[in-house]
Amino acid sequence: MNNVNYIGQTLKNLFSKPATVKYPFEPREFPERTRGHVENDMDVCILCGLCQMRCPTGAITVDKKGQTWAIRPFSCIQCRSCVDNCPKKSLSMGQQYQEPGTEKIEKKFDLSDKQKEALAEQARIAVEKAAAAKAAMEAKKKAEAEAAAKATEAAGSTADVKG
Amino acid sequence: MSSRSVIPFGPQHPVLPEPIHLDLVLEDEKVVEAVPSIGFVHRGLESLVTKKDFKEMVYVAERICGICSFGHGFGYCDAVEHIMDIEVTERANYLRTILFEMSRMHSHILWLGLMADAFGFESLFMDTWRIREKVLDMLEAATGGRVIFSILDVGGLRRDIPDDMLKSFLPVLDEIEKELAIDVKAFLNDSAVKSRLCGVGFLSAEQVEKLGCCGPFLRGSGVKRDSRKLGYAAYDDIDFEIITSDDCDTYGRTFVRAQEILQSISIIRQAIEKVPAGEVMVPVKGFPKGEHMTRIEQPRGEACYYVKANGTKFLERMRVRTPTFANIPALTETLQGCSLSDVPILVVAIDPCISCTER
Numbered sequence: 001m002n003n004v005n006y007i008g009q010t011l012k013n014l015f016s017k018p019a020t021v022k023y024p025f026e027p028r029e030f031p032e033r034t035r036g037h038v039e040n041d042m043d044v045c046i047l048c049g050l051c052q053m054r055c056p057t058g059a060i061t062v063d064k065k066g067q068t069w070a071i072r073p074f075s076c077i078q079c080r081s082c083v084d085n086c087p088k089k090s091l092s093m094g095q096q097y098q099e100p101g102t103e104k105i106e107k108k109f110d111l112s113d114k115q116k117e118a119l120a121e122q123a124r125i126a127v128e129k130a131a132a133a134k135a136a137m138e139a140k141k142k143a144e145a146e147a148a149a150k151a152t153e154a155a156g157s158t159a160d161v162k163g
Numbered sequence: 164m165s166s167r168s169v170i171p172f173g174p175q176h177p178v179l180p181e182p183i184h185l186d187l188v189l190e191d192e193k194v195v196e197a198v199p200s201i202g203f204v205h206r207g208l209e210s211l212v213t214k215k216d217f218k219e220m221v222y223v224a225e226r227i228c229g230i231c232s233f234g235h236g237f238g239y240c241d242a243v244e245h246i247m248d249i250e251v252t253e254r255a256n257y258l259r260t261i262l263f264e265m266s267r268m269h270s271h272i273l274w275l276g277l278m279a280d281a282f283g284f285e286s287l288f289m290d291t292w293r294i295r296e297k298v299l300d301m302l303e304a305a306t307g308g309r310v311i312f313s314i315l316d317v318g319g320l321r322r323d324i325p326d327d328m329l330k331s332f333l334p335v336l337d338e339i340e341k342e343l344a345i346d347v348k349a350f351l352n353d354s355a356v357k358s359r360l361c362g363v364g365f366l367s368a369e370q371v372e373k374l375g376c377c378g379p380f381l382r383g384s385g386v387k388r389d390s391r392k393l394g395y396a397a398y399d400d401i402d403f404e405i406i407t408s409d410d411c412d413t414y415g416r417t418f419v420r421a422q423e424i425l426q427s428i429s430i431i432r433q434a435i436e437k438v439p440a441g442e443v444m445v446p447v448k449g450f451p452k453g454e455h456m457t458r459i460e461q462p463r464g465e466a467c468y469y470v471k472a473n474g475t476k477f478l479e480r481m482r483v484r485t486p487t488f489a490n491i492p493a494l495t496e497t498l499q500g501c502s503l504s505d506v507p508i509l510v511v512a513i514d515p516c517i518s519c520t521e522r
């Protein structure tokens with residue numbers, strides 16, 4: 001009776017609960033590492049553009065002038081390369097899968113006001129620093145030139161004495 | 164003599180979601196000739212090596228096929244690592260072995276289900292795929308993806324898999340082993356299943372050697388050959404025997420695959436026990452220059468990866484010889500003289516992966 005040895009399993013399957021999750025009535029529980037979609041924390045991003053450079057599909061566009069960060073979710077392959085390469089850890093991988101759509105959209109995010117101010121402040125400090133450095137450099141150059149002039153003068157006078 | 168007729172099989176056929184087309188020349192119910200044609204899903208992935216840098220190419224290699232994705236990524240990384248003389252750490256090798264065997268498990272379980280579907284045993288099909296889901300859950304927990312793992316990189320693995328997570332897989336493996344035993348028993352002992360598999364698609368050991376077959380198809384005809392014995396990754400340190408069957412028919416191939424799932428479980432257990440601590444990634448500097456060919460054992464058979472690099476960040480050539488490509492001549496051989504009702508079984512028997520074959 002070899003052809004009945006599976007009946008036990010069949011009956012068990014008939015009377016047990018479905019093996020599938022009743023989606024969408026029951027949400028799916030994702031493991032912690034699931035790569036669903038990319039999220040960016042616009043409070044932390046510094047628009048450095050590294051993610052754009054390291055994205056193999058070119059899904060990310062960083063606009064430094066307009067201060068926006070944009071992703072085309074239908075081009076993203078959830079490879080996690082951008083997340084691994086973000087220097088500020090502002091990118092993270094969300095677990096829920098990308099939502100479907102009828103159009104291949106681009107999602108654009110503005111930098112948060114706080115971060116905009118912070119970046120402006122940083123830029124101002126950088127400009128000031130650069131200006132200060134430039135001034136210091138010029139002063140140094142001037143001093144050196146003066147010292148050199150003095151030295152030649154002194155050398156000239158000693159030569160006079162000797163002559 | 165009865166008149167001949169030609170029946171097209173595929174590229175869209177209920178038994179196989181993948182696009183292979185066969186022109187079956189029939190005499191009554193008997194197939195006298197089968198002419199395969201492929202080329203429906205060619206995507207030009209090999210030529211992408213000249214446009215993507217060699218590290219980004221890992222993602223492309225993984226996407227050659229959904230089922231053997233880990234193997235493709237591994238074969239590519241292994242070839243590039245050989246060119247660049249990179250020594251992958253022990254831990255990365257062990258973790259790669261574990262992930263590789265898990266993908267072998269899910270591929271073989273998938274195949275068992277497809278086979279059950281091909282001979283019309285639906286409840287067996289559903290049950291095997293229910294079990295497969297547990298393997299996919301483990302893979303998702305470890306890598307974050309169900310079939311595309313994105314964890315491999317030239318130089319090792321991009322993320323470590325913590326030891327406690329590895330340990331948490333052990334009870335799941337026990338469960339899978341227990342549940343699978345029931346299904347395997349049905350596959351190997353059920354008289355209805357046997358009547359559809361035994362004696363179908365007979366190819367002797369000499370024939371499979373001559374036709375250049377590989378993988379479980381080859382071992383199902385009694386040839387003891389498995390590229391894992393070459394000792395790449397951590398297979399050198401792991402104890403396993405090559406599984407063969409002397410049946411030389413579809414039943415023998417089913418036997419080999421069913422036993423290999425159980426063998427994979429044992430390999431994973433050994434690897435989890437032995438996995439050493441340490442880093443999983445070594446730094447990679449510079450660009451590859453030179454060429455290398457790697458052979459690995461994919462779930463479907465031996466695959467070869469040839470990589471040629473010229474010292475820039477773009478490679479010059481990549482070529483993949485996939486197992487299905489090697490097994491298609493054997494498929495046309497077995498189809499000759501079979502009955503029309505056996506065609507789906509014979510096509511599934513080589514575990515065809517057309518996406519791999521065409522790339």
Ligand code: SF4
Pocket residue numbers: 040044045046047048049050051052062085086087088089090091
């Ligand atoms: S790498 Fe990070 S910080 Fe830089 S632009 Fe991208 S998200 Fe912003």
Ligand code: SF4
Pocket residue numbers: 038054055056057058059060071075076077078079080081082083
């Ligand atoms: S996950 Fe990968 S594909 Fe998606 S945006 Fe990041 S780098 Fe690009």
